[in-house]
Amino acid sequence: MPNTFAEALDASLANFLDSVPIRYRWLLLQTLYTAASRRQGIAKLGIQPGSKGLDVGSGFGAMTMEIATAWSCQIDGVDHDPTMLEMARSLMGPMTWLQDKVRWIPGDILALPYPEQSQDFICTRFVLQHVPDPKRALQEMYRVLRPGGFVYIEDIDEGLVLQYPPAPPAWDRVLSAFSHLQQERGGDRQIGRKIPVWLAQTGFAVHTIEPQWMAEMTHLEHNDPAIQWEIERVALELDALYASHLLTPEEWQAGLETFRDQVATIAFQANASLQIRAHRA
Ligand SMILES: C[S@@+](CC[C@H](N)C(=O)[O-])C[C@H]1O[C@@H](n2cnc3c(N)ncnc32)[C@H](O)[C@@H]1O
Structure with a gap:
């Protein structure tokens, strides 16, 4: 993929930061921070020119647009959130050369709006962790893929995290409540390890499972926006956390105090996502 396209896309995404509604800001930051793993995955896709496929749960569409550019294929970005599709x-x-390659289609991963065996490939990245019935989503992808077509999935597993020094217990408490809230909504932050097994059970032949590590040293200033953004991410869910008795206001305050001090120390952090490729026999 030409660097110029990646750079242009990153710049457009970064320009968006001040204008996106606050509840989408964390997703935009994630899109920017995880660009390296996305691009490593895309480079290995091996899509035949002229093929057609889907990027399901396309979010800001970075992956959709990068696949279309790298592999000169037809691709639909599918998302159930109309605001995401609009963004x-x-x-x-401005990327006029993509107009005849990419479409933005409303749709649910649990009921894809496509006929059987109509697609050559389906990608879905950081989506299954949020879906209440991920096995059914895999069955839907199987239904829509043509025989021989492939599925490419990237997702997280919170078991794949290294950190030193460890998060202070009070902030750990906040993060654990946050993770439980995702679970209560039907999500799963340990889904990475399960996807290959479920794929095989659905009838896919699993080819590769690659952990993609992202490692960094951090030493943030107290006023670094990254600190504010991380706090914002949890703060947006405070009402839900309190209502479901996963966290109390006192625990939130205690977590906040230790978090600000901790992130401003020198730290090492690494986490991995899993990139999985399988095909429909
Ligand atoms: C964490 S974002 C990932 C975005 C993008 N794939 C990426 O890697 O940057 C998850 C996206 O999946 C979408 N999504 C969640 N559940 C979905 C569902 N059941 N059907 C379709 N899209 C869904 C959300 O609206 C959001 O845009």
């Missing part, structure tokens, strides 16, 4: 459409606006 992806607006990001693509």
Whole structure:
């Protein structure tokens, strides 16, 4: 993929930061921070020119647009959130060469709006962890893929985390409540290890499972926006955390105090996502 496209996309995404509604800001930051793993995965896709496929749960559409550019294929970015689709459409606006390759389609991963055996490939990244019935999502992908077509999935597993020094217990408490809230909504932050098994049970032949590590040393200033953004990510869910009795206001305050001090020390952190490729026999 030409560097110029990646750079242009990163710049457009970064320009968006001040204008996106606050509840989408964390997703935008994630899209920027995880660009390296996304691009490593895309480079290995091996899509035949002229093929057609889907990027399901396309979010801001970075992966959708990068696949279309790298492999000169037809691809639909599919998402159940109309605001996400609108933002992806607006990001693509200036990239006129993508207009006849990429479409933005409303749709649910549990009921894809496509006929059987109609697609050559399906990608889905950081989506299954949020889906209440991920096995059914895999069955839907199987249904829509043509025989021989492939599925490419990237997702997280919170078992794949290294950190030193460890998070202070009070902040750990906040993060654990946050993770439980995702679980209560039907999500799963340990889904990475399960996907290959479920794929095989659905009838896919699993080819590769690659952990993609991201490691960094951090030494943030107290006023670094990254600290504010991390706090914001949890703060947006405070009402839900309190209502489901996963966290109390006192625990939130205690967590906040230790978090600000801790992130401003020198730290090492690494986490991995899993990139999984399988095909429909
Ligand atoms: C964490 S974002 C990932 C975005 C993008 N794939 C990426 O890697 O940057 C998850 C996306 O999946 C979408 N999503 C969640 N559940 C979905 C469902 N059941 N059907 C379709 N899209 C869904 C969300 O609206 C969001 O845009």
